[in-house]
Amino acid sequence: MSDIDATSDRHLRGRYAVVGIGETEYTRGSGMTTRALGTRAVRAAVEDAGLTSADIDGMLSYSGNDSIPSTVLAGDLGMRLNFYMDCQGGGSSTEALVGIAMGVIEAGLCNTVAIFRAMNGYSEFRIGGTGRSSGRSALSGDALFGRVYGQASAGQNFAHSFMRHMYDYGTTPEQVAHVKVIHSEHASNNPKAYYKNRVTVDDVLASRMICKPLHLLDCCVETDNANCIIVTSMERAKDLRHTPAKILSVVGRCSKPRMDNHYQHGPISTVAGHYARHILWPNAGVGPEDIQVTGSYDAFTFTTMLQLEDYGFCKKGEGGDYVSSGIMRLGNQRPNNTSGGHLCEGYTHGIAMVIENVRQLRHDIDDSCPIGPDGKRQHTYDYSEGGCRQVKDVELSANLGWATPNTGSALVMQRGA
């Protein structure tokens, strides 16, 4: 991309890193509170980084009135914080909070930040307002223009963009189904994935219709789990346990016009990445052609495609060709969501996709490859079912977080020295 300034060290490029990652099991029915889940994930990330509770002095979290705040977890883990903030939001929050973490550390508010998301997304609070904690309260405000019409779930809310993309560009259900097919192949090599079975295009198209154009298998899985990542400066990262995932560029909740009701401003088949890419790539000093592994948010098969297209991984309108070309498959040029993503691994509003790419950049993916005498996994790069999912010699990753067609965040990371 000709407009990229790769010569100057822009906007903290390369000065911060993700140094710790923590996960709980991806389940349906965790049997514990979000507080207990969150505690486990944060503790795991701190340990993974080679740190202790005393080293964590900043905390950030996101939720949708379905989880616990930083104050609770910090107390449980014996942390005294110099900074914390809990914000509203789902997808696109992770990358945005990475940017905030960098900013508050740079400004001297704290030194090392834990970012977490804890949710019982299946057993307690389900997206779209079903499940144990749903209610049928009276409709008012914005609900008068959406929910009143039986437009409640994420799929129902996003479908206008998806259908219009098919209309505008001739995108076919078969093309888009490849997203699920490829992610299911990746998940079959991920012992943690909730769904490990490989599926075919026919399986996707034969699954029951939820709301056009989304079949059941075009939609992500709902799970109970918690995830955490630790962000600190590259200077501190040098002394820690793992090769740092160096942060080159962040975009946080970049949005289309008319955020109150984004369908008012078309083309509605264009998503926030159309704007976000003008921040992401120049600040990173690399372009989409340089990226070796992507984490394009797959709340639905369509969200992966729309974002890859609008961030410039292919020409506008050619997303259907891109996702069905095989390029996103492990072993090919630019695998996407090597964990199996939200469609297969589990659902934590995007943070697990950042964790996956941190593991990729460490060259330490937790697949079934044998562990050698040095305690490190000996990756085979045999991507057949049940095999390896480490991308060979990967140096650069991109995460594309999705909130809605209107809002997205992104993160470019590089394998640290």
Next chain:
Amino acid sequence: MPLEGEYMGRAVVINDLDTANQEFYSHCATGTLHLQHCTSCNLMRYPTTTACPWCAGAEYDWKPISGKGAVHSYTEVHHAIDPAFRQHVPYHILLVDLDEQLGQPTEHEALRINGNLVDANGEMAGEDLVNTVGIGTRVRIVFKDMGGGIALPLWTVDEEVEQPEIAWRYPD
């Protein structure tokens, strides 16, 4: 006083602080769609807002609208979330470009109004009707009385105008 009604068995409450929505849905009860119209830049807007999305102007009045347009996009819901909608699947949620202000103030903008596809009497469309409507279908607005002096705008096929040769539908 809050305005209280119901649609599909679900309570709708517009409290008295929410004056713009009280006015919007009270106008609907008169049988004519009215949109907020900015007295500074002369543009209309949907949904209701507290200032003009184009010029941030605070002052507005209400402008009556024909309520005719074409389907810009749609979804056909087979798995209802709200229990009241389960007996009506598959049902349509239409996003309709109003004829007024189409392509203004910029090429890809329009007054895009959401709503279920219903028959001419405002009852949820049956499967036969659902199967004929797609992108490009000409529709007109109808209102469903919600009680309490408010009504909800919905869409029905406009029988009085020529329909496009092909309305784009999701491939079967």
